[in-house]
Structure formats: C-alpha cells, structure tokens
Amino acid sequence: MHKSKRNTSLFLAFFMILLTLNVSAYSAKPGSSTLSAPTGLKAAGVAETEIALSWTAVKGAAGYKLYAATPQDGGHALVATIAATTFKHTGLKPNASYWYYVTAYKGNLTSGESVHLNVITKSVVQPTPTPTPTPTPEPTPTPVPQEKQVLGFATYYYTGDKSSYNSMVTNTAAIDEVITHTFVTDGAGTLTGLIPSEQITYANNNGIKLLASVVNDFNGNVAKTLLESAENRQNLIQNIVSSVKANNYKGVSIDFEGVYAANRSHLTAFMQELYSTMKPQGYDVALCVPAKTADNPAYTWNYAYDYTSLASHADQLVIMAYDEHYPGGTPGPVASVNWVQNVMKYAATAIPKEKLFLGVAAYGYDWWGSNTKAYSISSIYGLAADNNAQIQWDSVSKSPYFTYRDAYNVDHTVWFENAESVQYKLDIVNSGDLAGIALWRLGLENADYWTSIKSKLNK
Numbered sequence: 432m433h434k435s436k437r438n439t440s441l442f443l444a445f446f447m448i449l450l451t452l453n454v455s456a457y458s459a460k461p462g463s464s465t466l467s468a469p470t471g472l473k474a475a476g477v478a479e480t481e482i483a484l485s486w487t488a489v490k491g492a493a494g495y496k497l498y499a500a501t502p503q504d505g506g507h508a509l510v511a512t513i514a515a516t517t518f519k520h521t522g523l524k525p526n527a528s529y530w531y532y533v534t535a536y537k538g539n540l541t542s543g544e545s546v547h548l549n550v551i552t553k554s555v556v557q558p559t560p561t562p563t564p565t566p567t568p569e570p571t572p573t574p575v576p577q578e579k580q581v582l583g584f585a586t587y588y589y590t591g592d593k594s595s596y597n598s599m600v601t602n603t604a605a606i607d608e609v610i611t612h613t614f615v616t617d618g619a620g621t622l623t624g625l626i627p628s629e630q631i632t633y634a635n636n637n638g639i640k641l642l643a644s645v646v647n648d649f650n651g652n653v654a655k656t657l658l659e660s661a662e663n664r665q666n667l668i669q670n671i672v673s674s675v676k677a678n679n680y681k682g683v684s685i686d687f688e689g690v691y692a693a694n695r696s697h698l699t700a701f702m703q704e705l706y707s708t709m710k711p712q713g714y715d716v717a718l719c720v721p722a723k724t725a726d727n728p729a730y731t732w733n734y735a736y737d738y739t740s741l742a743s744h745a746d747q748l749v750i751m752a753y754d755e756h757y758p759g760g761t762p763g764p765v766a767s768v769n770w771v772q773n774v775m776k777y778a779a780t781a782i783p784k785e786k787l788f789l790g791v792a793a794y795g796y797d798w799w800g801s802n803t804k805a806y807s808i809s810s811i812y813g814l815a816a817d818n819n820a821q822i823q824w825d826s827v828s829k830s831p832y833f834t835y836r837d838a839y840n841v842d843h844t845v846w847f848e849n850a851e852s853v854q855y856k857l858d859i860v861n862s863g864d865l866a867g868i869a870l871w872r873l874g875l876e877n878a879d880y881w882t883s884i885k886s887k888l889n890k
Contacts, residue, residue, distance in 0.1 A: 452582030466492055466535045466542035474550045475517065479525040481552050482650070484533075484653030485517045489542060494536035496545075500530045507532065527555040559799040579860055579888040582608040582749070582788060586874070587627035594874030596630050599639070602873075602881055609873070610684045610717065614674060615646055620667030622674055635679055642717055643680045645671060651689040656692070658697035668705050675714060680717030682746075688810040690735035692728060699740045705743040717747040719790070721870075722755075722774040727779075729828040738781035746786065750778050752856075753792035753848075758803035762844040765792050767828030768855040775859055788869045791856050791877035794849020799837070807875040813845045820845075829855045850879035857887035 468487045475738045476483035498507035507530065512516050523529065528551050535542040583606050585595035599609060611631070616625040623644065630881065634641040645667075647653045657663045671683050685705070690698055706716050720736040728734050742748055751770045756763035764770075775789055795811045797804045806814060815822055818835035823834060832846045860868055867888070870876065884890060 454888045466537060466540050468543040469495060469516075469533045469545040472531065472533055472545045472548045473759075474548065475555055477550060478678050479553045479555050480523045481517045481519055481521040482523065482529060482552065483517065484531060484548075484550075486518050486533050486545060487536035491537055493537040493540070495535055496541075497533050502528050502530070504523045517798055523552050525552055527552050543858065548742075552759045553855055559764050563731055568697055572685070576890065577773055577864075580607045580734050580788070580866070581605055581884060581888060582610065582747075582867060582869040583873040583890065584612055584869065584871050585609050585630050586612045586629065586872055587625055587630065590625070595872060596633065598873035598876065599630065599633060603639070604639050605885050606639055606873075607867070608642065609634050609871075610644050611677075611680075612644045612646070612872070614643055614671075616653070616657065616661075616670075618653050618663060619656060619669055620665075620722070622667070622670045626678055640681050641679070642682045642684045642715060643671075643675055644684045644686050646686045647688065647690075649689045651691050654687050654690045654698075655694055656794065657694065658687075658694050658701050664701045664704055664829045667681045667701075671705070672709060672712070672714075680714075682717065683709065683746075684717035684719060684749075686719040688693070688721065688733075689718075692734040694735055695735045698735050699737055702741055702744040710746075715746045716744070717749065718745040719749045719751055722750055722752045722790075724777045735813070738778060740781045742786060747788055747866070748778075748782050748786050749788045749790050750774060751790040751871075753871065756796070756846065758796060758805070759801070760803075762796070762798040762846060764825065764828040764830040764846050765795060765831075765848050766852075766856065767830060768852075768859075769857055772801055772859055775784045775863055775865065777798070779863055779865075785861075785866055787865045788858060788867050788868045789860050789865055790871060792848045792871055793853075793869075793880055795845060797843055799841050799843040806845075808849055808877045808880060810871060811845060812877075814845065818843075824851075850877070850883045852886055853880060857883065861887065 437822055444786060467489050469489050471487035474482055475483060475485045494512060495516065497513070497518055499510045499520065508522060520529070527849045528549060531548045531550065532544045532546070556745040583599065586592070587595065587770040599606060609630065611627050613627060614622045616622055631641060647657070657667060675683055685702065687698065702718060709716055718741055720738065720741065721733040723730060723733040726734070726738065738748070747887055753766045754768050755770050760785060778787060793808055795806055795808070797814065813831050818837065820833040820835040822831055822833045830846060830852050831849050832844070834842065834844050836842050855867065
C-alpha cells in the first residue's frame with residue numbers, strides 16, 4: 432500500500448511539470464499576442480496619387496505593420512513596418528480603391544488586425560482650358576489720303592489781268608502746279624499769245640511747277656491741218672521747245688479740243704513726237720482730254736482721244752470732267768457726281784492712276800431762252816442775292832442750283848459748282864487714288880472752295 436501511494440505521488444508531480452511546460456510553450460506561439468489591435472485607422476489626407484493614414488498608438492507596442500490591397504489584388508500585402516502611427520502611401524493611381532489594415536507588434540508578439548479601411552484616391556482634375564480670348568479687333572483707322580496734287584489753270588486775257596495771279600498768291604501753299612493758258616497754234620504750228628510774266632516769275636520763285644498751255648481755239652479744222660502734216664507737227668514742236676525755254680517753263684500742256692474723229696491717229700502721232708523730243712530735254716508734257724465713259728467711234732466729239740495710247744506719251748492727263756451741260760445746251764448740272772464717277776472709272780481703265788488728274792470746275796452757267804452766260808462762284812452768289820433767289824440743292828447730282836425771273840420777265844435757270852459740290856469730286860480722287868485735281872480756273876473759285884480742297888486732299 433505505501434509503495435502504491437508513493438508511485439501515485441510521483442506520477443502527479445511529473446504530470447504537473449508537463450502541464451507547466453505545455454502552458455509556457457503555448458504562450459510563446461507566434462501570432463498569439465497580449466497586444467491590443469490598433470484603433471482609429473483613418474485617412475488623414477487623400478490626393479490623386481497618395482493617401483496619408485493615421486491610427487491610435489497601442490500601449491506596449493514597438494511598432495506597426497501596415498497592409499494594403501486593391502479590389503483587383505484580392506489580398507493584402509505588407510507596405511510598411513514603422514514605429515510611428517502615421518504613414519503616407521505614395522505612387523498610387525488616381526481614382527483607385529485601396530483597402531488598409533494595421534497591426535501592432537513587439538518582439539515576436541503581434542496584435543490582431545485593426546478595422547479594415549477603404550480609401551479612394553482623387554480623380555485627376557483636368558485643368559479647364561483657359562479660353563483663348565477672341566482678340567478685340569483694332570478699329571480700322573480711317574485711311575488718311577496721301578497728299579494729292581493740285582493743278583490750277585491760270586489765264587491772262589489782257590495786260591494787267593490779275594485774277595489768276597491773285598488766286599495763285601493767296602493759295603500758294605495748296606498749289607503744286609500751274610498751267611498758264613498762254614499759247615494758241617494755227618494749222619502751220621505757229622504760236623501766238625500774251626506772256627503772263629508776273630505769273631511765271633511768282634511760280635518759279637515759290638516752288639510751283641509751271642507749264643505753258645497750247646490750244647487750238649476749239650477749231651477742228653486747225654487741228655486737222657496741223658496734225659495731218661508731219662511738217663506742221665514738227666514746226667509746232669520746235670516752236671513749243673523754243674517758247675518753253677525762252678519763258679522759263681518746266682514743260683507744256685496740250686489742249687486741242689474739237690479734234691475730228693478721223694484725226695485720232697494723227698493726234699497720237701503728234702503726242703509721241705512731242706514727248707520723245709521734250710522729255711529727254713527734261714521737260715514735262717501734259718495733255719487735256721474731253722470726258723467720256725467709253726471709246727466709241729460714234730461719239731465724234733471725243734473719239735479722237737485714244738486714252739490708252741496717249742497715256743504712253745504724256746506725264747499727266749487731265750480729264751476735263753465738266754460741262755456735262757454746256758452753253759447752248761439744256762440747263763443742268765455742270766458736273767453731276769454720278770457722271771463724273773463714270774467718267775473717271777473708265778479713264779482709270781486706260782490711264783495709269785499716277786498720271787490721272789480730275790478736272791474740276793469753279794464756275795456755273797445761267798441759262799435763259801437760247802442764251803447762256805458763265806459766272807464765277809462769287810458772282811453766282813451775287814446773282815442769286817440780286818434776284819432774291821433761293822439756292823437749292825439737288826441730292827441726286829450733288830449740285831446747287833436756283834431759278835429766278837429777271838426784270839424783263841424772263842425765266843432763268845442757274846446750275847453751278849461750289850465748296851459743297853466739289854467735295855464729292857474730291858472724294859472720287861481719294862477713293863480712286865488718282866494723282867490729283869486740275870482746277871479750271873484760278874480766280875473763279877472762292878475761299879470756301881479752297882477750304883474743301885485743303886481738307887479733302889490733305890493739303
């Protein structure tokens with residue numbers, strides 16, 4: 432009996448030793464922990480490619496292990512082992528879902544997992560393109576016309592005639608060139624005329640280019656005799672050269688009017704001969720031609736003037752765009768704006784613009800019965816005042832006019848050019864970029880007329 436009790440006591444002692452060893456071994460098994468799982472896992476900041484995480488510290492923990500997964504991965508992977516309770520996970524994809532949990536550890540002890548946290552990174556915000564502002568168009572500046580040339584015709588009808596001279600002196604700053612209406616030719620090419628010495632001296636002393644005009648007195652027969660003869664043409668050319676040199680002119684202006692249509696080629700031949708003679712000697716050659724809107728043989732008054740051919744043999748061509756209504760004809764505008772526009776439109780198709788001058792009138796006509804009388808602008812205003820006539824404005828032709836009944840109970844109709852009507856012609860010069868104007872004539876215009884010229888032609 433005593434031996435049995437002793438054996439039983441030994442067995443119980445041995446069993447208690449084994450039990451103690453087993454408990455100790457179980458307590459040291461990895462994965463078992465007395466550490467608490469971290470709490471408070473949260474995303475402290477979320478951006479497009481990174482997530483900042485934080486959690487609450489675990490008492491007794493030496494550090495933390497952070498695990499992450501994406502829905503596509505299906506499992507978590509260790510992304511960081513850190514001592515801190517914050518971590519910034521970088522290099523992520525925008526607009527992607529990430530799952531996190533964290534554990535605490537100390538030595539071989541590891542806590543359980545924290546709650547699992549799902550965080551979605553932010554989407555990439557495409558910058559709103561700054562619209563390219565539509566540039567506000569700069570206002571188109573009103574074109575300032577280049578200064579145009581002002582040519583004035585000057586007459587000297589009798590010794591002591593001061594009309595054109597006085598206008599030249601008064602308006603020197605606005606005048607570039609003067610053509611003195613001086614010489615008349617006969618069929619043989621002989622020249623006659625009254626030399627305007629005062630005008631010549633003044634122009635040469637004041638920087639005004641001076642040309643001498645040669646006319647045929649509107650005589651078609653004189654032109655025919657002259658132009659059809661090579662000898663007569665040469666005689667006239669030599670007389671022109673001599674007269675220009677003797678009187679200190681800078682050139683010549685030819686004004687043959689009433690030339691027959693049959694003498695078209697003869698007129699061109701004369702201008703070719705004149706130009707080839709005078710130009711090499713340093714003289715300018717100008718030519719005055721009647722207005723037309725087409726080159727038609729049926730228009731016998733102006734067919735002789737071949738604009739295209741004549742332009743090759745002249746430095747300047749003056750289109751006499753006036754006398755649309757003329758002495759002996761029916762009353763009407765001296766130069767209606769639409770007519771002038773059509774005349775110059777055609778001229779510009781045949782004559783280089785740099786040679787093209789628009790002839791403008793500074794006068795008017797008084798028609799009564801079969802009679803007509805010309806007046807200067809100032810005289811026309813006086814005529815209206817003397818007869819208590821009200822000056823009217825025709826909006827179609829852009830021309831002034833009036834009517835009156837004289838002391839003999841005769842009805843009169845007056846049409847004329849003035850400072851207002853000439854502005855429309857000057858607009859044609861500017862819009863067509865023509866060389867300038869040729870004014871018939873100095874001494875007939877008034878001060879207002881010059882105001883329009885200076886303002887419109889940038890003088």
